[in-house]
Amino acid sequence: MAERKFAWPARKDTTLIGREIPRIDAVEKCTGKAKYTADINTPGTLFCRLFTSDQLAHGKIKKIDTSAAEKIPGVRAVHLFKDVDDEVRWDGELIVAVAADRDDIAKDGVKAVIVEIEQLDQFVDEADLAAGEKAGRKQELGKKNDGDVDAAIKAAKAVHKGKYGIVTISHMCLEPHGAHCQWDGDKLDVHLSTQNVSGTGSQFAEALEIDAANVTVTANYEGGGFGSKFQADEWGVACAELSKKTGKPVRLMLDRATELKVGGTRPSAFAEITIAGDADGKITAWDSVHWGTAGVGGGGVDVTKLPYVFKFENQRAAQIGLACNVGPNRAWRAPPHPQLCALTMMPIDDLAAKLGMDSYDLFLKNLPQVSNGKEAVYADQMKIAAQAIDWKAKWHPHGKAPEKGPVKRGLGMAIHTWGGGPGACKCTVKVHPDGSVETFLGSQDIGTGTRTILAITLAETFGLPLSAVKVNLGSSKYPQSAASGGSITVGGVSGANRRAAQTALWQIFDKVAEKYKVAADGLVAKGEKILSGDKEVCTWKQAASLLGPMPLEVQGQGPAKDGLTSDTVGGVQMVDLSVDTETGVIRIHKFVCVQDCGLILDEMTAKSQVYGGMIMGVAYALTEERLMDNKTGRYINANLKDYALSRIGDIGELVAIMYQPDSEYERGVVGLGEPPVIAPGAAISNAVHNATGVRVPTIPLTPKRVLDALKGAKA
Amino acid sequence: MNHFEYARPSTEGEAATLLAEHDGNTAVLAGGTDLFNLLNRDLVAPARLVDLKSIPSLGEVTETLDGVRIGAAVTLDTLARHPLLAGRFAALHAVIDGIHSIQVQSMGTLAGDLCLAPNCWYYRSGYGLLAMRDGESLVETGRNEHHAILGNRGPAKFVSASRFAPALIALGARLRIVGPSADEVTLLPVEAFFVSPKTDRQGTTVLRPGQFISHVEIPADGETRSATYEVLQTEGLDWPMATASVSAVVSSGVVRSARIVMGHVAPTPWIAHSAAQALVGQRLTEESAASVADLAVAPATPLSENEYKVQIARTAVKRALLRLAEQTSTEGGVA
Structure with a gap:
């Protein structure tokens, strides 16, 4: 018998792989049949509201009195996140949760809570290095040095020194963080908005001091995670404790302001950078110092990864952290590549x-x-x-836009990279005697189309229509799978399922060979039939019936070095935009992304990932920004009016081009979630530079920053 | 959440009476596009909401002797396509078009817009209209990039949230105000409606407890042309960074009379009298528009972070004038 090898079908032989296939759960999502965590409303579910430290950024709690709140009819329980003498370290830190029969009663309960906090020294101005140093908040975090930077700068034909920045932004999942908890004796059921179905049960168990075996975490549908939802989180544990205390199911979702303040941020990075090159444009030296914050611990953007994508012969970089009284960071889609990309591609x-x-x-x-x-x-x-963007025809030297009026058009580009190798995954694939197929895995579909690509993987393998395949994920009781972060899911889950499905198919082929007296190694499953060469041997249903009364179960796992998956992608983004130099308003005309990602299982979900990344990128390039108020220490724009995201009219014409020579198909599946969000900030800033001849140093490029930069350049 | 009564009167007099009760701690509900935000954040806590939408006279647009009268419950999308407004009041139509939110267009009203509370984030965070803490203005040295560049020497430093006031003032519109007693009616030019408060309790308009706007009356003389330019950062639901509405009578290409009103630059709509005066006798050209725009922002006193808004306001004025010039030139005048 020929060797049976795990492999994807030859590109020319595929039926589903690489086609544009809508999500298999699209109708459920569009009709509301899909239940998200916030939709879980078992009888008697209590509502929660939170008392947070929203009057200052740093203080010591002197008093917490919840007695009046507890006396309100309908208030069932309170939970203390903090105690007297504890510190609150940023605006929005959780202090008390109130669970009540109705949402408005919970809100009344929060209003009745009395908390006294003594103000301590607070510092929130993450862009101001001098002020941070003066306030004792500065940390020297690391340095690197390759070659002889000073000599290279001295010898260079051109040297540019500039200031750059990219501000802190908040996670902005459509569905905020939260949980619904319900106890049955000592067993706890948690519906959690999470990217980590398999990994959060033990976090609940540890915090609640119960057996992990007694915890089930479920997340069937997810309104986005982007790196912010790996934990049980203190509010999730509070939800479970309030449920235990009251003997009732409890739902606790963060309100939008609190979500913005504590749901996680992307750290800021501000820098002074010198870059040098020879007359041909070869970059010969890089010298940077950057600072910023990831929260009260300081931190920021890892110096070892700067400069980004490129490694120059002579390069030096240093990182400074500023400990600020601001909400904590969490991995934000492609951490910290958007910042690295901006800091590198703008000076280039x-x-x-x-x-x-x-x-x-x-x-x-x-x-x-x-x-x-x-x-x-x-x-x-x-x-x-x-x-795609007509670069050669449209390019003009920086600041030499041909337009006579105040609106200037320009082009910009940037390149990016990401790993995207496969994460750990175990699955159980079942082939039922009636021919239906299902898989079980403790992974999650965080909105990216995981269900769909798994259905494609199995249907392609067994030669079935998508409707014959059922994907069961989103439960911690299923075989464990890695958290969905870092673009590791698609490779992890498709590899494990392909392995299990091929193994199952081979077993079925053996039974077909025996029954129909054909050679097993020449068999193919296609079009709901088993074929030997071009000849039909039997239908899929007949083949499956050979399994007898019980389903065939095969476990799959990964990652494995068998060629089903790979890692490391590149990508190029180019932007054509206009800048109104009298108002500072920027309009995107066309935005192109060319992206590789190995073998594409579903062209539609792949392109959707790219579009989503580009749209998020336009938002953080033009409008999105956490604004801290130095006077009050508050996150002053923590609402969806002032924390502005892009709308459909703001994004221009998006062009997603999947880079797909055969070599990409051959290298197997690679994750795609992060890469397209990395370069937009840099590419858009570079296009503004091209249009106006002026570098707007800090992203996002708000009208204020654009006009201030134009004015500064004139002065 | 504070509990409140909900009242739905069917006559203007009834509405005035209902609003005057509870010591005037009541609120008018028209479109509700912002009132519910204020209620949710506990920035207002009325004992009663008085819904104006069931008062028949308030739901009508009627022709008057000298123009049109628009009821306080008429929604913006109705105005956008109303035959009595078609082909005139360009300054007004431009504002409706600039509200890219279908929800706000289909619920919002002119009168409601005039009564909007400031979008100032200190106010919305609970620091009061004047955003004072320990006797100190938080705006003065804080996050003031969106605050006032004109009329900001007093305690109020927010910008008027009204998008329609500049256009209505430029068009010479009047407000018909009912209350506080059931049969009391006052007519007031729109520019006299707004207040730059000296205290948090003073509010942003002259309305006293028990009073409400029943109608907006816009005169139409057949010769006045108008235009608005709003500077908006995004295409979605957004508030202008600055607005200018202009109106003028132009004959033989020469401006005979003009009004220039800026929005979102001061605690009240800001009438640029001397700039408008300087336009009289001139032709509307790129140059005259630019120099008049310079005059309009000349008195600006920007705060620490909002000098850029002077440029934005200047551009709004210039472009509103150029839009006006386009209208008069297509009518055969000389631009």
Whole structure:
């Protein structure tokens, strides 16, 4: 018998893989049949509201009195997150939760809570290094140094020194963090808005001091996670404790303001950067100092990863953290690549301007210095992107826009990279004697289409329509799977399921071979039939019936080095936009992303990932920003009016081009969630620079920043 | 949540009576596009909401001797396509078009817009209209990038939230105000409606407890042309960074009379009298528009973080004038 190898079908032989297939749960989601955590409303469910430290950023609690709240009819229990003498360290830190029969009663309960806090010294101005130092909040966090930077700068033909920045933004999942908890004796059922179905049960168990075996975590549908939902979280544990205390089911979802304040942030990075190059545009030196904050612990953007994508012969970088009284960071889609990309690609574009070069040519010139081995892929992708955006025809030197009026048009680009290798996954694939197929795995569909790509994987393997396959995920009782973060899910779950499905199919082939007297290793499952060459041997149902009365169960796992999956992607983004130099308002015309990601299981979900990344990118490039108020220490714009996201009219024409030569298909599945969100900030800033001839140093490029920069350049 | 009564009167007099009760601790409900935000954040705690939408006269747009009269319950999307407004009041139509939210267009009203509370984030965070803490203005040295650049030397530093006031003032509109007694009616020019408060309790308008706007009356003389330019950062639901509405009578290409009103730049709508005066006798050109716009923002006293708004306001004025010029030139005048 020929060797049976785990592999994807040859590209030409696929039926479903790589097609544009809508999500299999789209109708459920659109009709409201899909139940998210906030929809779980078992009889008697109590509502929760939170008392948070929203009058200051740093203080010591002197008094907590919940007695009046507890006396309100309908208030069932309170939970204390803090005690007297504890510190509150940022605006929005949780102090008390109130559970009540109705939402408005819970709100009344919160109003009746009395908390006295003594103000301590607070510092929230993460952009102001000098003030941070004066306030004793500065940390020297690390340095690196390769080659001889000073000598290289001295010898360079062109040297550019500039200031750059990218501010803190908050996680903004459509569905805020939260849980619904219900006890049955000593067993706890948690519906959790989580990216980590398999990993959060033990967190609840540990916090509640109960057996992990008694905890079931369920997350059937998810309104986004983006890196902010790996934990049980103190509010999740509070929900379970309030449920225990009251003997009733309890639901606790963060309100939007609290979500913005405590649901996790992307750390800021501000920098002074010197970049130098020779006359041909080859970058010869990099020197940077950057600072920012990830919260009260200081921290920020990892210095070891700067400069980004490129590794120059002479490079030096230093990182400073500022301990600020601000909400904590959490992994934000591609951490911390958007910041690294912005800090790296903006100075590169500035160097092009200094040399009077086309930015495209300068990027191309430096591709031999990329550190991820993808030089040729980037070159290819740049060519494709340039064609899509008509770079050559539209390019003009920086600041030389041909338009006579105040509205100037410009082009910008940036490149990015990500790993995206497969995460750990175990699954059980069942083939029932009637031919229906299902899989069980403790993974989750956080909105990315995991269910759909699993259905495609199984249906393709067994030669079935999507409707014949059922995907069961979102329960901690299923075989464990890694948390969905870092773009590791698609490779992890598709690899494990393909392995299990191929193994099951081989067992069925053996039974078919025996029954129908054909060679097992020539059999193929396609079109609900088992074929030997072009000849039908039997139908799929007949083949499955050979299993006897019991279903066939096969466990799959991964990752494995069998070629089903791979890692490391590149990507190029180019933007064509206009800047109104009299108002500072930016309008995106066209935004192109050329992205590789190995084998694409579903072209539609893949493109959706890219569109989603680009849209999030436009938001953080133009409007999205956490604004801390130095006077009060408060997160002053923690609402959806002042914390502005992009609407459909703001994003321009998005063009997602999946880079798919056969070599990409051959290398197997690679994750795609993070990459497309990395480069928009840099590409958009570079396009504004091209349009106006002025670098707006800090992202997002608000009208204020644009006009201030234009005015500064004139002065 | 504070409990409140909900009342739905069917006559203007009844509404006035209902509003005057509870010591005037009542609120008018028209579109409700902002009132519920204020209620949710406990920024207002009325004992009673008085819903104006069932008063027949308030739901009508009627022709008057010198223009149109618009009821306080008429929604913006109705106005956008109302035959009595078609082809005139360009300054007003431009504002409706700029509200990109279908929800606000289909619920919001002119009178409600005039009564909007400031969007100032200190106010919305519970620091009061004047945003004072320990006797100190939080705005003065705080996050004031969206605050006033004109009329900001007094205690109020927020910007008027009304999007329609500049257009209505430029058009010479009047407000018909009912109350506090059931049969009391006052007519007031829109520009006299707004107040830059000296205390948190003073509010942003002259309305006293028991009073409400029943109608907005816009005169139409057949010769006045108008235009509005709002500077909006985004295409979605957004508030202008600055607005300018202008109106003028132009004959033989020469401006005979003009009004220039800026919005979102001061605690009240801001009438640029001397800039408008300077326009009289001139032709509307790129140059005259620019120099008049310079005059309009000349008195600006920007705060620590909002000098850029001077440029934005200047642009709004210039572009509103150029829009006006486009209208008059297509009518055969000389721009």
